[in-house]
Amino acid sequence: DAGVIQSPRHEVTEMGQEVTLRCKPISGHDYLFWYRQTMMRGLELLIYFNNNVPIDDSGMPEDRFSAKMPNASFSTLKIQPSEPRDSAVYFCASSPSGFVGYTFGSGTRLTVV
Amino acid sequence: AQSVSQHNHHVILSEAASLELGCNYSYGGTVNLFWYVQYPGQHLQLLLKYFSGDPLVKGIKGFEAEFIKSKFSFNLRKPSVQWSDTAEYFCAVNGRRRALTFGSGTRLQVQP
Numbered sequence: 001d002a003g004v005i006q007s008p009r010h011e012v013t014e015m016g017q018e019v020t021l022r023c024k025p026i027s028g029h030d031y032l033f034w035y036r037q038t039m040m041r042g043l044e045l046l047i048y049f050n051n052n053v054p055i056d057d058s059g060m061p062e063d064r065f066s067a068k069m070p071n072a073s074f075s076t077l078k079i080q081p082s083e084p085r086d087s088a089v090y091f092c093a094s095s096p097s098g099f100v101g102y103t104f105g106s107g108t109r110l111t112v113v
Numbered sequence: 114a115q116s117v118s119q120h121n122h123h124v125i126l127s128e129a130a131s132l133e134l135g136c137n138y139s140y141g142g143t144v145n146l147f148w149y150v151q152y153p154g155q156h157l158q159l160l161l162k163y164f165s166g167d168p169l170v171k172g173i174k175g176f177e178a179e180f181i182k183s184k185f186s187f188n189l190r191k192p193s194v195q196w197s198d199t200a201e202y203f204c205a206v207n208g209r210r211r212a213l214t215f216g217s218g219t220r221l222q223v224q225p
Contacts, residue, residue, distance in 0.1 A: 026217065031211060033213075034214075035210060041217075042216070042217040042218060043215040045212050045213075045214070048211065048212050050211070055211070056210070056212060091156060093157075099196070100156075100162070101147055101158075101159050101162050102159070102213065104156040104157045104158070105150075105156060106155070106156045107156055108144060
């Protein structure tokens with residue numbers, strides 16, 4: 001199993017640009033989570049999906065953030081327009097329905113200049 | 114709402130010293146508890162988990178944790194740390210909500 005796959009690993013963009021982060025969960029996992037990690041705020045849950053349906057998006061900071069899961073094997077997190085304060089590491093994680101904990105991806109380090 | 118507190122932000126130990134990292138949670142119902150480790154530049158990996166049963170849980174790499182319900186605690190321990198244990202350690206909890214809530218993390222530095 002290849003694990004949770006995130007792309008890109010690093011992204012540097014200018015303020016105001018659109019950024020799209022991608023995640024492929026482990027096959028057969030029903031849950032997908034997006035987290036953001038910063039020094040100041042630690043690990044924050046942004047949104048999670050169950051069977052491709054968003055369950056809780058209360059952690060999405062602003063309307064500039066949106067997430068989709070068009071099918072069981074792919075999810076995107078989009079920031080439009082991006083701002084310097086969005087700079088962080090964004091992690092995707094997935095878990096099966098019989099909850100035994102998450103498997104995390106390697107993360108996307110986003111830098112907005 | 115569920116929350117997690119990790120009181121030790123930065124711990125420095127010498128090799129072979131014993132380790133105990135504190136974790137307290139706040140939630141009124143049944144919880145599942147986890148410890149994750151993040152090595153420098155890497156993603157989070159599961160060290161151990163507690164769902165029910167024996168409150169003393171053993172994980173990978175010689176780590177263990179004890180769930181004390183009366184104290185709302187789930188402290189992580191290791192009898193003898195190694196330089197390779199240098200990492201950041203996160204305690205996490207989930208109650209009724211499926212998503213995990215993470216503590217702020219403890220950065221462990223082990224000196225050779």
